[in-house]
Amino acid sequence: xxxxxxxxxxxxxxxxxxxxxxxxxxxxxxxxxxxxxxxxxxxxxxxxxxxxxxxxxxxxxxxxxxxxxxxxxxxxxxxxxxxxxxxxxxxxxxxxxxxxxxxxxxxxxxxxxxxxxxxxxxxxxxxxxxxxxxxxxxxxxxxxxxxxxxxxxxxxxxxxxxxxxxxxxxxxxxxxxxxxxxxxxxxxxxxxxxxxxxxxxxxxxxxxxxxxxxxxxxxxxxxxxxxxxxxxxxxxxxxxxxxxxxxxxxxxxxxxxxxxxxxxxxxxxxxxxxxxxxxxxxxxxxxxxxxxxxxxxxxxxxxxxxxxxxxxxxxxxxxxxxxxxxxxxxxxxxxxxxxxxxxxxxxxxxxxxxxxxxxxxxxxxxxxxxxxxxxxxxxxxxxxxxxxxxxxxxxxxxxxxxxxxxxxxxxxxxxxxxxxxxxxxxxxxxxxxxxxxxxxxxxxxxxxxxxxxxxxxxxxxxxxxxxxxxxxxxxxxxxxxxxxxxxxxxxxxxxxxxxxxxxxxxxxxxxxxxxxxxxxxxxxxxxxxxxxxxxxxxxxxxxxxxxxxxxxxxxxxxxxxxxxxxxxxxxxxxxxxxxxxxxxxxxxxxxxxxxxxxxxxxxxxxxxxxxxxxxxxxxxxxxxxxxxxxxxxxxx
Numbered sequence: 001x002x003x004x005x006x007x008x009x010x011x012x013x014x015x016x017x018x019x020x021x022x023x024x025x026x027x028x029x030x031x032x033x034x035x036x037x038x039x040x041x042x043x044x045x046x047x048x049x050x051x052x053x054x055x056x057x058x059x060x061x062x063x064x065x066x067x068x069x070x071x072x073x074x075x076x077x078x079x080x081x082x083x084x085x086x087x088x089x090x091x092x093x094x095x096x097x098x099x100x101x102x103x104x105x106x107x108x109x110x111x112x113x114x115x116x117x118x119x120x121x122x123x124x125x126x127x128x129x130x131x132x133x134x135x136x137x138x139x140x141x142x143x144x145x146x147x148x149x150x151x152x153x154x155x156x157x158x159x160x161x162x163x164x165x166x167x168x169x170x171x172x173x174x175x176x177x178x179x180x181x182x183x184x185x186x187x188x189x190x191x192x193x194x195x196x197x198x199x200x201x202x203x204x205x206x207x208x209x210x211x212x213x214x215x216x217x218x219x220x221x222x223x224x225x226x227x228x229x230x231x232x233x234x235x236x237x238x239x240x241x242x243x244x245x246x247x248x249x250x251x252x253x254x255x256x257x258x259x260x261x262x263x264x265x266x267x268x269x270x271x272x273x274x275x276x277x278x279x280x281x282x283x284x285x286x287x288x289x290x291x292x293x294x295x296x297x298x299x300x301x302x303x304x305x306x307x308x309x310x311x312x313x314x315x316x317x318x319x320x321x322x323x324x325x326x327x328x329x330x331x332x333x334x335x336x337x338x339x340x341x342x343x344x345x346x347x348x349x350x351x352x353x354x355x356x357x358x359x360x361x362x363x364x365x366x367x368x369x370x371x372x373x374x375x376x377x378x379x380x381x382x383x384x385x386x387x388x389x390x391x392x393x394x395x396x397x398x399x400x401x402x403x404x405x406x407x408x409x410x411x412x413x414x415x416x417x418x419x420x421x422x423x424x425x426x427x428x429x430x431x432x433x434x435x436x437x438x439x440x441x442x443x444x445x446x447x448x449x450x451x452x453x454x455x456x457x458x459x460x461x462x463x464x465x466x467x468x469x470x471x472x473x474x475x476x477x478x479x480x481x482x483x484x485x486x487x488x489x490x491x492x493x494x495x496x497x498x499x500x501x502x503x504x505x506x507x508x509x510x511x512x513x514x515x516x517x518x519x520x521x522x523x524x525x526x527x528x529x530x531x532x533x534x535x536x537x538x539x540x541x542x543x544x545x546x547x548x549x550x551x552x553x554x555x556x557x558x559x560x561x562x563x564x565x566x567x568x569x570x571x572x573x574x575x576x577x578x579x580x581x582x583x584x585x586x587x588x589x590x591x592x593x594x595x596x597x598x599x600x601x602x603x604x605x606x607x608x609x610x611x612x613x614x615x616x617x618x619x620x621x622x623x624x625x626x627x628x629x630x631x632x633x634x635x636x
Contacts, residue, residue: 015210019196020189022206029191031062036183039117039158048116051158052082056114060085064200065109066092070099079132081111081144085154087200102149109203110152113141117158124368138162138173138370139353146350152203161198165207174207306623308347311595312556314626321358325351326367326376328555329548332384333415333584334563338395340597341384341410344558345403348377375405383546383554384410387538413540416579419487420586421445421543421550427490427501428508439512448479452550480544482511485522487541488534495533499526542587553589560597574609581627585616594627 035058042050052069060067066086080100085108086092098104105111115121115137125134132140141155145166153164159180164173175197182190196202312328313320325348335341352367366372378399384407386392392412399407428441439447455472458465486507493499503526510521521527543549561577564570577596584594596610610618610625619626 015214016193018210019193019206022192022196024188024192025195028062028195029188032059032191032195033183035059035062036179043117043158046117046158048114051117052114055117055158056083056112056156060112063195063198067112068092068096068099081148081150082114083112084108084150085110085112085152087204105148105150108150109200110154111141111144111148111150112154112156113137113144114155115157119157121155121157121160121162122370123365124363126363126365126368135353136368136370139350142350143354154198161194163198306597306621308343309351311593311621311624311626312347312351314593320355322352322355322367323358325355326381328381329552330382331554331557331584331587332382332410333557333580334560335384335386335395335410336388336391336560336563338398338407340558340560341382341395341399341407342402344382345374345377345399348381349373371404374403378403378405378407379409382407382409385413385415385540385545386410387412387414409546411540411545412538413545414538415540416576416583417491417537418540418542419491420541421449421483424483424486424490424508427504441508441511444479444511445483448476448483449550451476451479452547456548456551479511480547482518484541484544485527485531486511487544488539489527489530491539492530492533495537496530499530503527549587553587553592555589555592557584557588557592557594558597559584559594562598577610581610581613581616585627585629588629590629592628596625596627598623598625 035055039046039055042054046054057067060083066089068084068086070080070082084092084099084105086095087109091107095104095107119137121137124136137155137157141153141162141164144150145153145164149166151166153166155162155164160176160178162173162176177190177194177197179190179194181187182194196206312325316324328348330344332340332344349370352373357363366376384395386395389412392410395410396407399405399410424445425442451472455469455476458469458472460466460469486504489499489507490504493504506521507527510517513521559577559580561580562573581594581596588594612618613627615630617628617630619628
């Protein structure tokens, strides 16, 4: 039973095993079983009040809490917590007169939100206009945690109990336990876990101790790995070898074989690590950095220095709706390990909870379920470009581990090296005539845009449309690959001066040629050499990787210019920041916002230089610098 709990928890299996090793308290479990068994007789018709009186209160008493229900006469526009938890009755009585104030909640151990027995805690109630009480209970709890600033949140329907921990930036669901299954299976193990985790002693001592022990162990392990990498790099540099050079040598030895993601990962991590780490939790693979990093992010979370929700809602009108929020397109140009990606998912999910639909009686089931909502955000709103394969692997691992979804819109490449579709035509000599059966590149690229527009307009549910989509996808895949090759050839001229304009003309003139002609062209040595340069340097062409850009742009672009990998040479921060701005602004909507995350690396003089831009409007907020296009008209 505890293995299932562990998979749905931010507590590791090793942490749960440590809890299970605590001596069992048989008397407490017998009392807990008696309360659960007695409630079975009334659970079919139990209201929220029945659940509170006959189940929740007796269980909380067994867990050791002093419990104070919300006064019935206490009215607010948005309902507050159903109860507050204290360590003892003396503290409860002392602070009771101040119910509802910030000072009151500051002296509680946590808050509790309860629902009628068996209600789904991760879904809103369909068929109703979603006022606060009908929305997703889990997000009701998160909202109340933000509002009260309490450290712990309990959410329960009597059957399921969810414990939520509030760190600095956002709330985390620590664990969910099904008490009823534990009762029916006569599982002392489940009751033991519940008692040790949800009890007063668990909240004050057991959990903080285990979480800190695991966090420090993982940090120690990552530091050891970092030291090993730095030492290995130092040795390689003495031999005038660095990772990019290793990859260059590989490409020279195997010119016919492009590096896969795994191969590049292995080359970049060609280091022998020590085999013994005694601080490692049992379930973590010590040789898999992505496992460690993803686990560490899940445990602690990334503590941003700015309020992401304020950034997303800045300059939005009062009638900004859930539909408006969930139609945004957001680019993370520097995902790294996924710190901002996880923040975006959590913040957008929370904002979607507090925003109303455009139409009062609207209900979208996919948006009113926690898991499917976060999957929708990842699939439709978020896009990213990561230039390091180790970080790319960690990012995907972390998002899958935490949000149970694939980061399909996060691609590998260097966002600063590439070109746009409109730039391609500037390299075509209009005097140069294409082949007899080939189309002029101008017409070819125009048709390419129209095909994608047509493809996006077709339904995936109508049989006739589906057939046309499949036919278009075959053409688009072939044309995308050829245009990508052309862009790589052109971009490689900055690295290889042997590629002359005639070769570029040959490529552009043959974009619409038959397969044999294109195959002959692409098999030539200079063509393959250029593709190797593109592969090694991660050329990234936005419109090919994110086709929606052929007809639209991003609403937000997030950049952390100070991020640097340990195998990279130092770079001038102000210059690379300007490079990100110049590259990203081309794909930002006129009313869009580029968010430069400053961190601790941008000093005041650099900040002032960026803020004095003549081409863009700038706003300074805590931890971030916001850039807008000059022609932008703010929405009030």
